Amino acid sequence: MSTIVSLPDQSTAKLPSKSYLNQEYGLKSWLLTGDHKRIAMLYLFSITFFFIIGGVLAGLIRLELLTPPADLMATDTYNKVFSMHGIIMVFLFLVPSVPATIGNFLIPLMVGARDLAFPKINLLSWYLYWIGGIFILSAMVLGGVDTGWTFTTPLSTHYVNTHVVTAAMGIFMAGFSSIFTGLNFIVTIHRMRCPGMTWFRLPLFVWGHYATSIIMILGTPVLAITLVLVALERIFNIGVFDPTKGGDPLLFQHLFWFYSHPAVYIMILPGMAVISEVISTFSRKRVFGYTAVAFSSVAIAVFGFLVWEHHMFIMGVSQYSALVFSLMTMLVAVPSAIKIFNWSMTLYKGSITFETPMLYAFGFIGLFTIGGLTGIFLATLGMDIHLTETYFVVAHFHFVMVGGMLMAYMAGIHFWWPKMTGRMYPEAMSKTAAVITFIGFIVTFFPQFILGYLGMPRRYAAYPADFQVLNVFSTAGASILGIGYLLPLLYLPWSLIYGQIAGNNPWQATGLEWQIQSPPLTENFTEIPIMDHEAYDYEWLANKTHHEVQTVG
Amino acid sequence: MDSTSIATTPHELESSGLPHAHDHPAFMRHHFEDIGQQREAASFGMWVFLLTEIMFFGGLFCAYLILRNWYHPAFVAGSNTLNIALGTTNTAVLIGSSFTMAMAVYSAEMRRKGQLILFLTLTILLGFVFIGIKGVEWTTEYQEQHVPGINFSIQEFVHPTNPKAIPLAPDMAEKTQLYFFLYFAMTGMHALHMIIGISLLFFMVWRASRGAYTAGHVIPVENFGLYWHFVDIVWIFLFPLLYLISRYR
Numbered sequence: 001m002s003t004i005v006s007l008p009d010q011s012t013a014k015l016p017s018k019s020y021l022n023q024e025y026g027l028k029s030w031l032l033t034g035d036h037k038r039i040a041m042l043y044l045f046s047i048t049f050f051f052i053i054g055g056v057l058a059g060l061i062r063l064e065l066l067t068p069p070a071d072l073m074a075t076d077t078y079n080k081v082f083s084m085h086g087i088i089m090v091f092l093f094l095v096p097s098v099p100a101t102i103g104n105f106l107i108p109l110m111v112g113a114r115d116l117a118f119p120k121i122n123l124l125s126w127y128l129y130w131i132g133g134i135f136i137l138s139a140m141v142l143g144g145v146d147t148g149w150t151f152t153t154p155l156s157t158h159y160v161n162t163h164v165v166t167a168a169m170g171i172f173m174a175g176f177s178s179i180f181t182g183l184n185f186i187v188t189i190h191r192m193r194c195p196g197m198t199w200f201r202l203p204l205f206v207w208g209h210y211a212t213s214i215i216m217i218l219g220t221p222v223l224a225i226t227l228v229l230v231a232l233e234r235i236f237n238i239g240v241f242d243p244t245k246g247g248d249p250l251l252f253q254h255l256f257w258f259y260s261h262p263a264v265y266i267m268i269l270p271g272m273a274v275i276s277e278v279i280s281t282f283s284r285k286r287v288f289g290y291t292a293v294a295f296s297s298v299a300i301a302v303f304g305f306l307v308w309e310h311h312m313f314i315m316g317v318s319q320y321s322a323l324v325f326s327l328m329t330m331l332v333a334v335p336s337a338i339k340i341f342n343w344s345m346t347l348y349k350g351s352i353t354f355e356t357p358m359l360y361a362f363g364f365i366g367l368f369t370i371g372g373l374t375g376i377f378l379a380t381l382g383m384d385i386h387l388t389e390t391y392f393v394v395a396h397f398h399f400v401m402v403g404g405m406l407m408a409y410m411a412g413i414h415f416w417w418p419k420m421t422g423r424m425y426p427e428a429m430s431k432t433a434a435v436i437t438f439i440g441f442i443v444t445f446f447p448q449f450i451l452g453y454l455g456m457p458r459r460y461a462a463y464p465a466d467f468q469v470l471n472v473f474s475t476a477g478a479s480i481l482g483i484g485y486l487l488p489l490l491y492l493p494w495s496l497i498y499g500q501i502a503g504n505n506p507w508q509a510t511g512l513e514w515q516i517q518s519p520p521l522t523e524n525f526t527e528i529p530i531m532d533h534e535a536y537d538y539e540w541l542a543n544k545t546h547h548e549v550q551t552v553g
Numbered sequence: 554m555d556s557t558s559i560a561t562t563p564h565e566l567e568s569s570g571l572p573h574a575h576d577h578p579a580f581m582r583h584h585f586e587d588i589g590q591q592r593e594a595a596s597f598g599m600w601v602f603l604l605t606e607i608m609f610f611g612g613l614f615c616a617y618l619i620l621r622n623w624y625h626p627a628f629v630a631g632s633n634t635l636n637i638a639l640g641t642t643n644t645a646v647l648i649g650s651s652f653t654m655a656m657a658v659y660s661a662e663m664r665r666k667g668q669l670i671l672f673l674t675l676t677i678l679l680g681f682v683f684i685g686i687k688g689v690e691w692t693t694e695y696q697e698q699h700v701p702g703i704n705f706s707i708q709e710f711v712h713p714t715n716p717k718a719i720p721l722a723p724d725m726a727e728k729t730q731l732y733f734f735l736y737f738a739m740t741g742m743h744a745l746h747m748i749i750g751i752s753l754l755f756f757m758v759w760r761a762s763r764g765a766y767t768a769g770h771v772i773p774v775e776n777f778g779l780y781w782h783f784v785d786i787v788w789i790f791l792f793p794l795l796y797l798i799s800r801y802r
Contacts, residue, residue, distance in 0.1 A: 115584035119582075184598075191594040192594065217605045217608075218604070222608050222611065224609060235702070236701060236703070238730060240620070246727060248619060248623075251619055
């Protein structure tokens with residue numbers, strides 16, 4: 001049963017006089033900060049910057065595909081545009097999106113700690129991110145990379161004449177930034193929990209990030225060494241991956257996908273973590289089957305390491321191993337389904353309200369479910385031969401990543417915006433943006449499933465005229481989607497100055513982070529809290545608010 | 554829950570930003586609750602970092618495993634050209650340096666500054682000896698034209714000068730290039746870790762001379778020791794895999 005919760009009156013809310021935003025001033029206090037909240041903000045600006053670049057590139061792709069011939073740009077330019085779109089969006093936006101911003105901000109608050117375990121390493125990870133970003137940007141400015149984000153060998157090592165090494169080094173650096181974030185989270189979650197905060201009292205957000213961090217620290221180093229080998233092969237022309245010299249291009253695929261398949265779980269698990277918090281808060285109920293949801297995150301992380309070969313079914317791998325990997329891939333659907341069913345059960349008989357984060361969360365559940373189920377099509381060996389390397393894969397991937405992760409990211413940003421900035425975003429405007437995003441998304445990517453099923457291959461600038469109607473739909477949808485993303489870019493900065501003051505706990509959520517002032521102090525908690533109740537205990541919150549100590553700022 | 558257990562009122566001293574009374578050692582970071590927590594976090598963090606290092610080298614070992622199985626004769630021929638005496642010496646040097654490093658950690662725990670500096674310096678010296686010997690080996694391989702991508706000749710493997718070596722067919726002899734590429738990639742990556750370690754050791758000697766680690770703050774020395782032993786263990790795997798393939802013949 002849900003608890004009746006009335007949202008607090010915000011007309012009397014005041015901004016605290018001291019917070020992490022104003023305890024120190026000046027550029028130096030930001031660039032040399034050890035405060036996880038400030039680093040989260042640095043990350044927020046940075047990933048938004050790269051999201052805009054990646055988004056513009058996506059717009060160019062859709063514009064080119066408006067008409068059947070390759071008329072907007074030369075075909076090799078088109079190759080560079082989609083490659084850079086993929087590289088920037090995957091490595092500089094999706095991987096750090098939720099963990100490095102919202103996760104960085106919230107994990108110490110949620111476990112009841114003053115900071116992450118290693119503040120300097122946290123800052124270092126941001127600098128590494130930028131070094132990686134600058135490498136990738138310079139690869140783009142110097143003339144781009146046209147191998148796709150997958151760097152397939154021997155194409156990337158021998159046959160293209162573009163800036164593969166520069167981009168690979170950028171990804172190497174960005175990879176270490178992600179390793180350090182994961183390392184920090186794992187140590188913080190293990191060692192920095194406040195008294196009484198047992199593993200099964202942790203919010204599911206923390207469980208999701210714990211699972212993500214496991215993948216980050218175990219998967220990313222393999223990508224790093226793979227890219228080093230690609231760079232060495234390009235520079236010295238020797239071939240671990242070159243079949244003419246006795247090397248094995250499939251080995252590259254194995255090593256690359258050993259990271260890059262788990263990496264899609266790096267990109268989706270934090271999104272699921274956000275959704276657990278949002279669904280619980282706006283239905284005022286404990287997440288149904290807390291333990292199952294917690295362990296399903298870990299199960300996804302573990303299974304995620306055992307399915308990489310499903311990217312390689314048509315590359316000449318052994319049929320018997322393909323059978324095993326197909327089965328394992330389908331097994332990943334089990335923990336994902338556990339989450340979807342448990343969120344649905346959480347909604348059942350909850351006191352549901354439809355604030356913006358909840359709208360995005362509903363978007364996530366629907367779109368992620370479609371994205372996940374079409375993944376089963378691709379895991380099926382026979383189906384995969386027909387569908388792989390077509391727009392079906394593109395649509396599947398974007399349903400999970402954009403429809404899933406980006407929705408979750410937007411849900412999280414809106415949900416914790418009052419905590420991060422102390423001010424509310426404009427509700428009507430943001431609801432409009434959420435609906436526009438959803439509609440734009442469906443119009444953009446649903447036609448691509450049909451296109452792919454009809455056989456339109458991915459990664460070509462030109463296509464037969466028969467496919468034009470659906471492509472026009474897709475491009476039109478992309479422009480709607482663009483508006484959906486442009487609106488938050490305008491109203492969120494606006495709300496920093498004109499937004500309504502939020503108060504400590506505008507949603508009446510139960511997390512530790514909501515019990516302190518918004519925005520929090522640099523040291524988070526003046527005294528380390530003692531946890532004596534379960535996560536999502538709305539009864540506790542209802543009783544607590546009778547005699548809550550208001551923040552004196 | 555008692556509502557006071559989550560304090561929402563800023564504490565006078567903490568929030569004022571002014572320096573406050575220290576009842577803990579100077580090396581304790583303020584976001585930790587006590588020195589035990591700091592120590593546990595640092596040590597656990599180091600183990601997690603070493604886990605990432607294992608995965609990093611794991612990619613190379615995986616490539617080695619597959620290619621060695623495919624081209625075993627080429628790997629044997631390539632391996633047998635290496636200087637086993639130098640390789641063995643280097644193994645002994647590195648194990649010795651791990652011993653001096655362990656003694657350095659012990660000295661820090663015993664708070665003996667002079668002894669700590671001595672053992673750290675000895676570790677640096679042994680590290681340099683290792684890199685030096687490795688350099689000699691690399692130079693020899695360059696002279697023998699065994700460096701892929703720079704100068705590589707299969708001559709030695711098709712028509713061996715050593716009477717005991719078995720000549721390879723030209724297409725298998727080509728594959729020795731893969732062996733030597735992996736040899737340089739793996740020993741190179743290992744040497745890079747050694748160089749990073751030696752640089753850190755110089756920094757630690759400087760810090761140790763100012764008494765940083767002999768007043769109870771052993772964590773950095775201990776963690777560096779873990780790193781150094783890890784680099785050592787990587788070599789313990791590299792040595793048999795690269796030097797000792799089918800040496801019994």
